[in-house]
Amino acid sequence: MTGFVLKQGALYAEDIPLADVAARFGTPCYVYSLKLLREAFAAYRDALAGRDALVCYAVKANSNLAILNVFARMGAGLDIVSGGELARVMAAGGDAGKVVFSGVGKSRDEMRAALEAGIYCFNVESAAELERLNEVAGGVGKRAPIAFRVNPNVDPKTHPYISTGLKSSKFGVPYDQALALYRRARSLPHLEIHGIDCHIGSQLLDPAPAAEAAEKLLALVDALAAEGIVLQHIDIGGGKGITYRDEQAPDAADYLAPTLEVLAGRKEKLLLEPGRSLVGNAGLLLTRVEFLKHGEEKNFAVVDAAMNDLARPALYDAWHEIQPVVPRNLEPETYDIVGPVCESGDFLGHGRRLDLQEGDLLAVMSAGAYGMAMSSNYNTRPRAAEVIVDGTQAHLVRRRETVPELFGLETPLP
Numbered sequence: 001m002t003g004f005v006l007k008q009g010a011l012y013a014e015d016i017p018l019a020d021v022a023a024r025f026g027t028p029c030y031v032y033s034l035k036l037l038r039e040a041f042a043a044y045r046d047a048l049a050g051r052d053a054l055v056c057y058a059v060k061a062n063s064n065l066a067i068l069n070v071f072a073r074m075g076a077g078l079d080i081v082s083g084g085e086l087a088r089v090m091a092a093g094g095d096a097g098k099v100v101f102s103g104v105g106k107s108r109d110e111m112r113a114a115l116e117a118g119i120y121c122f123n124v125e126s127a128a129e130l131e132r133l134n135e136v137a138g139g140v141g142k143r144a145p146i147a148f149r150v151n152p153n154v155d156p157k158t159h160p161y162i163s164t165g166l167k168s169s170k171f172g173v174p175y176d177q178a179l180a181l182y183r184r185a186r187s188l189p190h191l192e193i194h195g196i197d198c199h200i201g202s203q204l205l206d207p208a209p210a211a212e213a214a215e216k217l218l219a220l221v222d223a224l225a226a227e228g229i230v231l232q233h234i235d236i237g238g239g240k241g242i243t244y245r246d247e248q249a250p251d252a253a254d255y256l257a258p259t260l261e262v263l264a265g266r267k268e269k270l271l272l273e274p275g276r277s278l279v280g281n282a283g284l285l286l287t288r289v290e291f292l293k294h295g296e297e298k299n300f301a302v303v304d305a306a307m308n309d310l311a312r313p314a315l316y317d318a319w320h321e322i323q324p325v326v327p328r329n330l331e332p333e334t335y336d337i338v339g340p341v342c343e344s345g346d347f348l349g350h351g352r353r354l355d356l357q358e359g360d361l362l363a364v365m366s367a368g369a370y371g372m373a374m375s376s377n378y379n380t381r382p383r384a385a386e387v388i389v390d391g392t393q394a395h396l397v398r399r400r401e402t403v404p405e406l407f408g409l410e411t412p413l414p
């Protein structure tokens with residue numbers, strides 16, 4: 001049985017009816033398929049077979065400890081962007097020696113924690129960060145392994161909010177300053193030059209920009225080698241897209257093929273930082289219809305999940321397929337699927353043809369990436385439970401928050 005499928009007129013997660021998951025754990029609830037998580041990682045592993053490579057899962061896409069643990073056990077490295085994510089990785093049984101640390105604003109404390117843990121590499125994103133890292137490493141008597149995140153200035157042809165490799169981006173260092181920065185790094189005593197990195201954007205459907213970026217990195221690698229600066233790894237970042245609706249998303253092998261061709265015969269270790277493509281299609285958000293509202297111009301299905309649970313529609317106008325858990329399909333009507341939050345932007349889907357009744361369950365598909373991870377407590381809404389289904393077993397991997405927990409850290413004035 002694969003992932004999320006209709007069986008005998010009902011939607012299942014692996015071998016469990018989603019209606020049973022809702023009855024047991026309540027809604028809203030994120031549901032992940034262990035099989036789909038493992039298959040997504042295996043696709044990368046197989047595509048890279050025979051090559052010295054490390055797939056570093058981008059923790060920010062979904063940082064639940066159980067999911068980190070699933071990938072870590074399969075041999076994954078992890079790409080972190082904060083000290084908090086480092087702590088999660090350690091708590092999940094991840095190997096610090098396989099961690100790369102990205103992000104434009106690493107604090108001294110975060111640098112120290114990562115040095116103490118013994119991470120594999122810092123992806124340095126500015127000249128100022130380089131100086132700070134050298135100073136912090138000196139302070140703790142260590143040498144910090146570094147790569148520069150270089151901005152290869154290729155157009156990934158994706159949404160401007162998730163395009164990160166252009167000159168105008170806040171991320172990375174400019175391509176034409178990279179050589180000078182590596183020379184500077186070589187002159188600093190508490191740094192060890194290890195590799196080069198880029199990450200050009202997210203939800204990329206065309207494999208060409210990644211290969212183009214790899215080509216540009218190689219030109220730098222060779223220019224550095226001519227100066228005696230020898231790099232051990234090339235990190236081409238993450239960004240592979242997935243199918244939300246009708247996008248033709250390449251599988252890992254097809255996505256990587258042009259890049260691997262560019263890198264053929266190279267001795268450097270290859271690193272990748274996929275996030276969305278490892279978890280996106282492996283999760284859904286299970287929600288229940290609270291009310292149907294038939295207006296003069298529009299019909300609304302008000303559900304118990306909202307923009308605080310899944311921000312992508314409100315934030316990026318992202319489209320998620322919305323499936324009935326027990327489809328009726330006799331008299332479909334057109335609904336906007338909206339949540340209870342007091343914002344007009346609070347929607348999960350617009351104009352969906354569904355045959356609904358109050359109390360029905362809906363599955364918002366492809367919600368495994370940047371779903372729970374971007375959720376909030378806006379409107380004092382407890383965050384959803386998270387469940388991983390493994391065959392006939394359902395494991396609660398994060399219990400639903402309680403309302404008192406949401407204000408437990410707050411204190412009225414005396």
Ligand SMILES: *Cc1c(COP(=O)(O)O)cnc(C)c1O
Nearest residue numbers: 058102202238239273274275276
């Ligand atoms: C977000 C991010 C990723 C993962 O991107 P996906 O599009 O989810 O694959 C990888 N590397 C860095 C530096 C990132 O910021």
